Amino acid sequence: MNYRHAFHAGNFADVFKHLILTRLLLYLARKATPFRYIDTHAGIGVYDLSSDEAQRTGEWRDGIGRIIAADFPADVRVLTQPYLDIVRGLNPDGGLRHYPGSPVLAAKLLRQTDRIALCELHPQDARTLRAAMRRDERVKVVEIDGYTGLNAFTPPPERRGLALIDPPFEETDEFERVLKALKVAHAKWPTGVYAIWHPFKHPDRVARFLDALVASGIRRVLSVEIQTCAFDPLGPLSGCGMTIVNPTHGLADELEIVLPALTNCLATGEGYAWRVRELVGE
Ligand SMILES: C[S@@+](CC[C@H](N)C(=O)[O-])C[C@H]1O[C@@H](n2cnc3c(N)ncnc32)[C@H](O)[C@@H]1O
Numbered sequence: 569m570n571y572r573h574a575f576h577a578g579n580f581a582d583v584f585k586h587l588i589l590t591r592l593l594l595y596l597a598r599k600a601t602p603f604r605y606i607d608t609h610a611g612i613g614v615y616d617l618s619s620d621e622a623q624r625t626g627e628w629r630d631g632i633g634r635i636i637a638a639d640f641p642a643d644v645r646v647l648t649q650p651y652l653d654i655v656r657g658l659n660p661d662g663g664l665r666h667y668p669g670s671p672v673l674a675a676k677l678l679r680q681t682d683r684i685a686l687c688e689l690h691p692q693d694a695r696t697l698r699a700a701m702r703r704d705e706r707v708k709v710v711e712i713d714g715y716t717g718l719n720a721f722t723p724p725p726e727r728r729g730l731a732l733i734d735p736p737f738e739e740t741d742e743f744e745r746v747l748k749a750l751k752v753a754h755a756k757w758p759t760g761v762y763a764i765w766h767p768f769k770h771p772d773r774v775a776r777f778l779d780a781l782v783a784s785g786i787r788r789v790l791s792v793e794i795q796t797c798a799f800d801p802l803g804p805l806s807g808c809g810m811t812i813v814n815p816t817h818g819l820a821d822e823l824e825i826v827l828p829a830l831t832n833c834l835a836t837g838e839g840y841a842w843r844v845r846e847l848v849g850e
Contacts, residue, residue, distance in 0.1 A: 769801075
């Protein structure tokens with residue numbers, strides 16, 4: 569486990585993932601009945617963009633650094649504002665020093681009756697996460713493998729909810745692990761929303777994963793992708809995707825509004841692009 573998210577916090581991929589996560593959670597929170605948020609690879613909760621790690625890569629400057637200063641049209645602003653308000657809320661003195669990870673975004677968006685289960689296997693990160701989420705009685709932090717956790721936490725007693733699957737993709741078989749865990753969880757909890765983030769580093773692996781997901785028989789699958797410049801297998805990460813099982817109502821339409829402006833703002837070169845497509849229907 570060498571992956572440290574502190575090097576990448578707030579980069580274009582985080583912005584893309586967290587914006588989609590925010591839209592999903594806001595929708596779930598519209599209905600009065602409680603729901604559960606499960607984060608299989610939770611990270612540390614809050615990232616310090618002035619840290620050595622964040623400064624060394626500077627990735628956040630081309631991610632949240634651009635988006636926070638963007639002048640979006642009104643229809644885009646309405647959809648990005650809840651996410652950006654949370655980022656601004658962590659930086660009450662203005663500027664941009666603290667960036668929320670997925671657990672903190674969820675904690676800000678969920679209600680008192682909702683519950684949050686966070687899995688983080690790295691012992692030090694699990695400790696930091698526990699400290700970041702302290703005093704929040706809705707939250708359970710477990711130092712456990714995320715796929716084991718997903719199995720343990722599904723189906724949640726609330727029967728409504730979302731699982732974010734956001735692994736580091738250090739291992740060559742990560743996509744296979746994701747699919748295996750997803751199939752087991754989905755068989756027990758077919759109505760849950762599952763959001764799976766993936767990097768676009770090995771196009772063949774992504775294609776195999778999506779093909780296998782389609783072949784699995786799981787219905788209602790949406791694929792969302794972003795590319796900030798033309799794909800270069802030898803260059804730094806320039807694209808990623810989020811695959812969503814049981815996407816919330818209206819999500820695809822919202823993303824069709826947001827992604828053109830978001831991608832324009834995050835673009836670093838020719839060949840930038842976005843795509844929203846239904847992989848499997850009802
Ligand atoms: C991409 S980061 C998570 C970022 C976080 N979801 C967010 O959006 O703020 C992946 C995290 O998974 C942790 N990790 C690595 N292997 C794991 C495993 N098998 N189970 C759970 N966590 C793991 C890493 O320590 C790292 O903190």
